[in-house]
Amino acid sequence: MSQKNDFISNKTMNNERAPLERVILVAVDTGKEDTELSLDELTQLVDTAGATVVGRMVQPRDSFNPATYIGKGKIEELQLFINTVQATGIITDDELTPAQMKNLEDILDVKVCDRTMLILDIFATRATSKEGKIQVELAMLRYEMTRLAGHGVALSRLGGGIGTRGPGETKLETDKRVIRGRITHLKSELNNIVSHRNLTREKRIKNSVPVIAIVGYTNAGKSTLLNTLTNAGILSEDKLFATLDPTTRSYSLSNGTGVLLTDTVGFINKLPHHLIDAFRSTLEEAKYADIIVHVVDASNPNRDAQMQVVYDTLNKLNVIGKPIITLFNKCDLPDSEPVHRDAYASKIIDISAVTGQGLDELGKAIIDTLRSMRTLIDVTLSYSDGALLQDIRTCGELLLEEYLESGIHIKAQVPNRLAYLDTSARKGDFD
Numbered sequence: 001m002s003q004k005n006d007f008i009s010n011k012t013m014n015n016e017r018a019p020l021e022r023v024i025l026v027a028v029d030t031g032k033e034d035t036e037l038s039l040d041e042l043t044q045l046v047d048t049a050g051a052t053v054v055g056r057m058v059q060p061r062d063s064f065n066p067a068t069y070i071g072k073g074k075i076e077e078l079q080l081f082i083n084t085v086q087a088t089g090i091i092t093d094d095e096l097t098p099a100q101m102k103n104l105e106d107i108l109d110v111k112v113c114d115r116t117m118l119i120l121d122i123f124a125t126r127a128t129s130k131e132g133k134i135q136v137e138l139a140m141l142r143y144e145m146t147r148l149a150g151h152g153v154a155l156s157r158l159g160g161g162i163g164t165r166g167p168g169e170t171k172l173e174t175d176k177r178v179i180r181g182r183i184t185h186l187k188s189e190l191n192n193i194v195s196h197r198n199l200t201r202e203k204r205i206k207n208s209v210p211v212i213a214i215v216g217y218t219n220a221g222k223s224t225l226l227n228t229l230t231n232a233g234i235l236s237e238d239k240l241f242a243t244l245d246p247t248t249r250s251y252s253l254s255n256g257t258g259v260l261l262t263d264t265v266g267f268i269n270k271l272p273h274h275l276i277d278a279f280r281s282t283l284e285e286a287k288y289a290d291i292i293v294h295v296v297d298a299s300n301p302n303r304d305a306q307m308q309v310v311y312d313t314l315n316k317l318n319v320i321g322k323p324i325i326t327l328f329n330k331c332d333l334p335d336s337e338p339v340h341r342d343a344y345a346s347k348i349i350d351i352s353a354v355t356g357q358g359l360d361e362l363g364k365a366i367i368d369t370l371r372s373m374r375t376l377i378d379v380t381l382s383y384s385d386g387a388l389l390q391d392i393r394t395c396g397e398l399l400l401e402e403y404l405e406s407g408i409h410i411k412a413q414v415p416n417r418l419a420y421l422d423t424s425a426r427k428g429d430f431d
């Protein structure tokens with residue numbers, strides 16, 4: 001079995017750290033993106049995974065070498081570099097094909113890892129909830145499955161072996177069958193968890209409590225924002241993918257309206273496509289949200305590209321057509337750039353989730369956005385409609401309440417489902 005598969009299997013089976021210590025980062029610069037910035041991010045990923053970067057090597061090329069990722073001459077240089085700095089492995093900035101990985105391992109005789117494996121590794125160590133663990137294992141099995149086609153890799157650790165092999169099956173077929181079985185099993189477990197969450201969400205929709213999803217690039221400050229607003233007590237740290245599971249907390253706006261704020265997993269450039277599915281169920285929260293709050297790290301030199309990654313990923317996840325409030329966070333830092341643009345946002349605010357600067361403005365922006373999604377009603381309810389009044393208080397905004405002989409005269413902003421109460425109501429009008 002190759003080192004590569006030991007690496008993955010360790011994570012899958014017993015969540016141990018793989019012995020990945022001193023690594024050299026290797027990238028091909030095709031001119032399509034800023035390679036040095038991408039390697040800075042890869043360094044952060046390596047750091048998050050607990051290893052140390054001892055060097056980097058970039059080769060400008062029009063395209064990746066199909067057999068070895070970098071060119072033959074560069075490999076010799078890399079071999080020397082590995083010996084000089086006593087590296088124990090290399091990590092490539094792009095996902096390798098099974099052939100590229102095998103060839104590099106054979107030539108270099110050190111552990112070869114790609115960006116995808118590294119991200120999967122981080123997810124595996126960080127997943128704490130049952131759902132998170134299942135999602136990561138599913139992503140790893142899918143990654144492994146695509147690699148099986150090229151190698152006859154033994155997978156006895158997944159429960160194969162004596163008694164599990166059908167008549168006339170090759171080892172490869174057995175391995176595939178074992179993986180497929182495990183994938184089916186995990187998917188059904190995941191479905192149970194997701195349907196439970198759907199029930200909770202349906203209840204929320206019925207109660208019409210507005211839901212606001214906090215999304216953004218990893219390390220932008222999403223969890224810090226939720227902590228500052230609600231004392232949520234979520235882990236927030238200067239590492240990538242600190243958050244994997246969504247956390248929802250209630251929050252009361254200055255006009256008394258209650259909303260639910262959900263912190264979500266961060267996005268990253270070159271997100272392994274095996275993880276998109278994992279994100280899909282976690283980000284259902286964003287899909288059903290009323291408003292998207294997009295947190296950007298304004299102090300990051302790569303913020304524009306990061307914003308684009310967020311929008312591309314949201315599109316892939318079909319989270320579209322929602323009002324977006326973009327927050328340029330970390331404005332307390334000197335590197336933070338004060339002039340910002342975001343064509344997708346209906347509102348842009350400079351904030352610091354740490355100092356609290358701009359958070360009042362955020363509250364106002366949420367109130368305005370919710371109002372624009374509501375209907376103003378001006379009606380007199382009969383005294384027997386007390387329950388309706390309570391409903392309006394919980395899910396809308398009561399602007400006027402007068403107890404008259406003819407009934408209770410109210411003016412209120414209500415979710416559109418209650419607009420029928422006032423036949424002359426105008427949607428989104430809030431004078």
Ligand SMILES: Nc1nc2c(ncn2[C@@H]2O[C@H](COP(=O)(O)OP(=O)(O)OP(=O)(O)O)[C@@H](O)[C@H]2O)c(=O)[nH]1
Pocket residue numbers: 216217218219220221222223224225235236237238239240241242243244265266267329330331332333351352353354355
């Ligand atoms: N100076 C400063 N640092 C901040 C601010 N907001 C967040 N940070 C720091 O940025 C780092 C990342 O913050 P998190 O809240 O964990 O970021 P996140 O978006 O939840 O990250 P993931 O969960 O990894 O996707 C932490 O070290 C925070 O202390 C801010 O407004 N100013």
Ligand SMILES: [Mg+2]
Pocket residue numbers: 222223224235236242243263
């Ligand atoms: Mg977080």
